[in-house]
Amino acid sequence: MDSFYQALQLSFSVSAIGAVGLGTLIGLIFGAIPGLTFTVALALALPITFGMDAVAATGLLLGTYIGGMTGGSVSAILLGIPGTPSSAATVLDGYPLTRQGRASIALGTAVIVSTMGGLFSLVVMMVSVNIVSQIAIKFGPAEIFALVLFGMSTICGLSGKSMIKGLIAGALGLMVMTIGIDQIDGVNRMTFGSVNMLQGVNLLVAMIGLFAVPFIIDAFARYARGDKTLNLTGSLKAELPSFGILKANSWLIARCSAIGTAIGAIPGTGGAIAAFLAYDHARRFSGNPDRFGNGSIEGVIAPETANNAVTGGTLIPLLSLGIPGDPATAIVLAGLMVHGIIPGPAMFMNSAVEVYGIYIEVVLAYLFVLALQLLGIRLFVYVLRVPQHLLALVILVLCVVGSYSVRNSVFDIYTMAVIGVMAWGLIRLGIPITPVILGMVLGPTLENEFRTAMALSDGDWDIFYTSPVALAFFGFAALIVVLQSLSGIRLRRNAKLAEKSNA
Amino acid sequence: MLKSLTRLTTGVLAAAAIGMAGSVSATAADFPTKPVEMTVLFGGTANTIAQVLSELMTDELGNPVVPVSRPGGGGAVGYAFVQGSRPDGYNIVWNSNSINTSHHTGKIPFDYTAFEPVAQVSVETPALAVSSDKGWESLSDMAEAVKAMDGTLKVGISGKGSFTHLTSAALFDWMGIGDKVSYISYGDGKAPVELLAGRIDAAIQWPGQFKSYVDTNKISVLAVTGNERVDILPDVPTASEQGVDINITMWRGLAVPKGTPKEVIAKLESAAKAATESEKFKEASVNLGFTPAYLDASAFGDRIAKDDGFYQELLTSLGMTN
Numbered sequence: 111m112d113s114f115y116q117a118l119q120l121s122f123s124v125s126a127i128g129a130v131g132l133g134t135l136i137g138l139i140f141g142a143i144p145g146l147t148f149t150v151a152l153a154l155a156l157p158i159t160f161g162m163d164a165v166a167a168t169g170l171l172l173g174t175y176i177g178g179m180t181g182g183s184v185s186a187i188l189l190g191i192p193g194t195p196s197s198a199a200t201v202l203d204g205y206p207l208t209r210q211g212r213a214s215i216a217l218g219t220a221v222i223v224s225t226m227g228g229l230f231s232l233v234v235m236m237v238s239v240n241i242v243s244q245i246a247i248k249f250g251p252a253e254i255f256a257l258v259l260f261g262m263s264t265i266c267g268l269s270g271k272s273m274i275k276g277l278i279a280g281a282l283g284l285m286v287m288t289i290g291i292d293q294i295d296g297v298n299r300m301t302f303g304s305v306n307m308l309q310g311v312n313l314l315v316a317m318i319g320l321f322a323v324p325f326i327i328d329a330f331a332r333y334a335r336g337d338k339t340l341n342l343t344g345s346l347k348a349e350l351p352s353f354g355i356l357k358a359n360s361w362l363i364a365r366c367s368a369i370g371t372a373i374g375a376i377p378g379t380g381g382a383i384a385a386f387l388a389y390d391h392a393r394r395f396s397g398n399p400d401r402f403g404n405g406s407i408e409g410v411i412a413p414e415t416a417n418n419a420v421t422g423g424t425l426i427p428l429l430s431l432g433i434p435g436d437p438a439t440a441i442v443l444a445g446l447m448v449h450g451i452i453p454g455p456a457m458f459m460n461s462a463v464e465v466y467g468i469y470i471e472v473v474l475a476y477l478f479v480l481a482l483q484l485l486g487i488r489l490f491v492y493v494l495r496v497p498q499h500l501l502a503l504v505i506l507v508l509c510v511v512g513s514y515s516v517r518n519s520v521f522d523i524y525t526m527a528v529i530g531v532m533a534w535g536l537i538r539l540g541i542p543i544t545p546v547i548l549g550m551v552l553g554p555t556l557e558n559e560f561r562t563a564m565a566l567s568d569g570d571w572d573i574f575y576t577s578p579v580a581l582a583f584f585g586f587a588a589l590i591v592v593l594q595s596l597s598g599i600r601l602r603r604n605a606k607l608a609e610k611s612n613a
Numbered sequence: 614m615l616k617s618l619t620r621l622t623t624g625v626l627a628a629a630a631i632g633m634a635g636s637v638s639a640t641a642a643d644f645p646t647k648p649v650e651m652t653v654l655f656g657g658t659a660n661t662i663a664q665v666l667s668e669l670m671t672d673e674l675g676n677p678v679v680p681v682s683r684p685g686g687g688g689a690v691g692y693a694f695v696q697g698s699r700p701d702g703y704n705i706v707w708n709s710n711s712i713n714t715s716h717h718t719g720k721i722p723f724d725y726t727a728f729e730p731v732a733q734v735s736v737e738t739p740a741l742a743v744s745s746d747k748g749w750e751s752l753s754d755m756a757e758a759v760k761a762m763d764g765t766l767k768v769g770i771s772g773k774g775s776f777t778h779l780t781s782a783a784l785f786d787w788m789g790i791g792d793k794v795s796y797i798s799y800g801d802g803k804a805p806v807e808l809l810a811g812r813i814d815a816a817i818q819w820p821g822q823f824k825s826y827v828d829t830n831k832i833s834v835l836a837v838t839g840n841e842r843v844d845i846l847p848d849v850p851t852a853s854e855q856g857v858d859i860n861i862t863m864w865r866g867l868a869v870p871k872g873t874p875k876e877v878i879a880k881l882e883s884a885a886k887a888a889t890e891s892e893k894f895k896e897a898s899v900n901l902g903f904t905p906a907y908l909d910a911s912a913f914g915d916r917i918a919k920d921d922g923f924y925q926e927l928l929t930s931l932g933m934t935n
Contacts, residue, residue, distance in 0.1 A: 309685025452821065
């Protein structure tokens with residue numbers, strides 16, 4: 111208990127609280143602005159922490175991480191452009207809600223459920239870090255491959271009217287990510303002798319192109335046609351979600367928190383997978399699944415709860431095993447190590463004060479997120495009053511700056527532009543964009559874990575069917591595909607019947 | 614903190630200005646009159662050391678040294694960027710053995726001679742770990758057991774052609790078990806956990822990654838591959854102490870494009886020396902698990918040239934040269 115009080119004392123110093131607050135603000139801003147990403151914010155914040163004491167330094171980094179994870183939902187809901195890959199699923203229902211004039215409700219709900227998901231996962235982490243990390247260790251390449259394959263099956267639910275078009279989109283995403291040096295054998299793939307192609311397509315750069323460029327092109331096209339309406343109905347009142355919405359969805363929030371925490375605890379997965387699985391799960395178990403995609407508040411609650419529940423989940427392998435789950439947590443890890451906190455099983459013995467400090471700071475960061483974002487909603491919705499063509503111009507500049515800053519590569523700006531124009535073309539062909547991002551998020555993990563598993567088993571397939579965990583996830587994936595096919599057949603039959611009765 | 618914040622902002626702004634005002638002429642004697650951009654090729658520890666180093670070099674040079682991350686292509690993208698930049702000392706690269714391996718595996722069309730060495734800054738020594746359940750206590754225990762066993766020893770590495778892969782290959786060849794090893798590639802430092810879970814038998818990674826597991830007696834580290842023991846795991850003997858005559862460490866240092874004026878290199882060299890030998894750098898080295906190891910420009914150049922032959926030979930024997 112002594113270390114807890116000591117941690118409490120250190121965490122409630124002015125500098126530590128200030129650092130958490132500053133971090134949260136930086137994260138929120140970078141997460142909320144389309145084009146800028148919070149991984150970049152973390153990279154910029156890391157050197158600043160060198161001169162700080164350990165508790166304040168971790169506070170700044172954790173604040174940035176958590177603020178960024180939450181901030182991504184702001185532009186996802188307001189503009190349909192996700193600020194982070196984890197908020198890509200939020201676009202599906204968040205943006206339609208904005209178009210119905212309910213932006214502030216969606217934003218308010220998102221931040222409240224984010225906080226709930228985040229705190230839930232923190233509690234899980236505090237009480238069960240050892241057990242959970244023991245279970246997480248059991249997830250080897252074969253199990254992670256099965257889990258990610260299950261994640262791919264959510265494409266079924268994201269395809270809209272045509273499954274074929276959804277699959278085309280998913281396959282495109284998978285293929286784009288094979289460009290560059292392959293991580294297992296170090297072979298150049300589809301680089302055509304160009305050094306710049308060796309770096310491959312960065313997920314963040316691609317995401318900026320996929321969502322922001324079509325928005326920009328459409329806004330300019332509308333302006334050129336002389337269509338100057340704001341394209342928004344309803345009032346811009348900044349009203350907060352009622353307690354009723356939360357109460358009605360409390361069971362959904364609990365389930366999605368659990369999904370997020372569990373996914374986060376498995377190294378090599380991350381917020382985007384959790385958000386898509388939670389969204390798909392919510393749609394499947396919803397009373398009226400048809401409302402999903404057309405502005406269902408549950409479609410915002412599910413991914414936003416899950417992607418923030420990931421934050422506590424990823425801390426489990428990060429602190430207890432020393433494994434970062436994604437690029438963002440890798441930077442947090444570097445920050446811890448500079449201050450002599452070496453994550454791993456010995457951390458809870460050697461650095462108990464810092465561990466408690468981290469718990470307290472996560473809670474503080476969520477309080478800041480809640481306060482800053484609820485106050486911010488009033489401000490955020492004013493973005494919708496800006497004429498769309500001017501807004502598009504600003505976003506265009508941010509996208510160029512943002513895609514450059516991910517890897518300080520001019521080539522990435524071209525990549526963003528090319529992917530963006532292709533995305534615009536896909537949308538015109540009626541091919542949905544969301545499965546593309548899903549393919550891109552999951553593709554590299556899917557491939558690498560599969561190949562590592564096969565290397566482990568010396569090319570024998572039994573590694574996949576002798577693992578009960580892997581079998582369970584294969585089963586879930588198959589179930590979803592079957593259910594989706596059945597409902598597709600039913601829909602078509604109904605349509606035919608309707609045609610006949612009309613004839 | 615405020616100081617470093619301001620410095621960061623001025624640094625970033627000034628770095629942006631470099632591109633626009635590249636024509637500003639200044640004599641080598643005034644160097645540096647504007648921020649120096651340090652290209653960093655990798656994330657993780659490499660990036661963190663670079664950030665610490667650049668802060669310390671900023672104090673020495675009086676103008677900001679700004680670390681700019683250009684990852685991708687196993688270092689190829691960043692090397693190509695610096696190699697193609699103006700040789701005036703304002704573009705330096707935080708390099709490593711990857712200059713040798715990237716060239717010989719065909720990732721970059723030029724080799725180390727496209728750069729002038731400035732100074733070696735640090736070395737990192739790979740460590741060989743096995744699960745404690747194996748009961749192996751030395752390299753000879755391991756070699757005997759592996760020779761006697763059926764099937765192959767599964768060894769975790771960070772990817773084919775990575776530094777940990779090359780170290781493993783050299784070590785196991787020397788131990789005479791090279792043909793009984795199969796390599797399993799993992800990214801992001803997952804190898805220690807895979808070892809803990811029993812999916813692999815051994816792993817060659819960095820000592821810092823094993824430290825916490827050694828403290829809790831879950832993993833045994835049998836050897837480090839350099840000539841000297843590492844501070845973070847002082848009880849672990851070197852391979853050569855156990856009769857396996859190899860000395861492989863990953864060096865990191867600074868280089869500039871060929872043709873950079875001698876006076877400019879000398880100024881960077883002395884700033885690197887002061888930074889490397891400072892207390893702050895030592896402190897960071899303990900936490901991050903590397904060893905400060907300053908070498909001046911000519912000694913560093915010799916080392917790179919000598920390593921180049923070694924890695925070419927090793928890569929050829931692995932069939933990975935291009």
